[in-house]
């Protein structure tokens with residue numbers, strides 16, 4: 257652990273104390289770390305006597321996070337529906353770049369407004385006036401817990417459950433490598449303050465739409481194996497989507513790719529969905545992110561590709577068979593050891 261949080265904690269608190277109207281936002285497709293951080297920080301700021309405005313941002317409030325306490329504090333507004341000149345501080349949480357504030361427009365911060373970025377993504381472009389970026393931490397929620405302690409702000413049960421579920425989700429249920437003994441210790445302390453987190457987690461994990469199950473079935477019905485079964489694709493052609501009057505749902509490919517990754521020996525897997533004619537969305541996963549960094553594949557083919565070492569995605573604007581060939585070629589070139 258570094259002492260960056262300790263170093264910046266008082267500077268951030270001073271900036272907050274100088275401010276009166278403070279803005280918070282959720283990132284597009286907000287996850288529990290985004291929503292949990294915003295709600296817990298809202299509570300902390302209110303305890304400090306500040307006037308807080310929290311907006312949901314580009315996407316609607318997620319249906320699987322309805323149990324979060326005080327969620328009504330998050331207003332159904334995006335960045336274009338507010339006037340930044342009204343605020344003296346924008347506290348930007350869990351957002352690695354301005355595109356995580358909005359994708360609807362270019363962002364320009366008024367000179368009169370302060371900006372503080374608090375985040376745990378190592379890709380963070382440090383675009384605030386103050387930047388607390390701590391990539392060794394599992395989540396923004398874990399950073400906030402540390403900050404609140406340093407600020408001597410009481411973490412009440414509502415704040416605790418928000419931060420707990422934020423940490424739980426960003427560590428994949430305490431399973432990802434960035435979940436350290438320190439993370440578990442933080443979770444322990446939060447769970448002691450509010451032990452009633454089971455229903456939030458149940459709702460978080462069990463909220464599939466019928467279409468997601470139906471499309472998962474379709475995807476698993478069409479599995480293709482390559483490179484001595486070490487590379488595996490599941491493929492849904494546009495005809496199937498059209499025939500069943502399905503529409504693309506964003507979480508779908510990820511869901512299927514996670515299932516494929518569950519097989520020992522299937523080292524690199526991808527779910528391909530031709531959601532529109534000649535537009536194939538791809539989700540990539542690997543069992544061993546140190547050997548097969550799938551974000552390299554996502555960045556090298558298609559458009560808007562990116563992600564993490566173990567989980568990444570891209571969009572290939574080609575007919576399905578061609579997209580498959582493009583992807584397979586990129587995999588073979590990037591990881592020639594898979595072809596052996």
Ligand SMILES: [Mn+2]
Nearest residue numbers: 289350396426
């Ligand atoms: Mn996060």
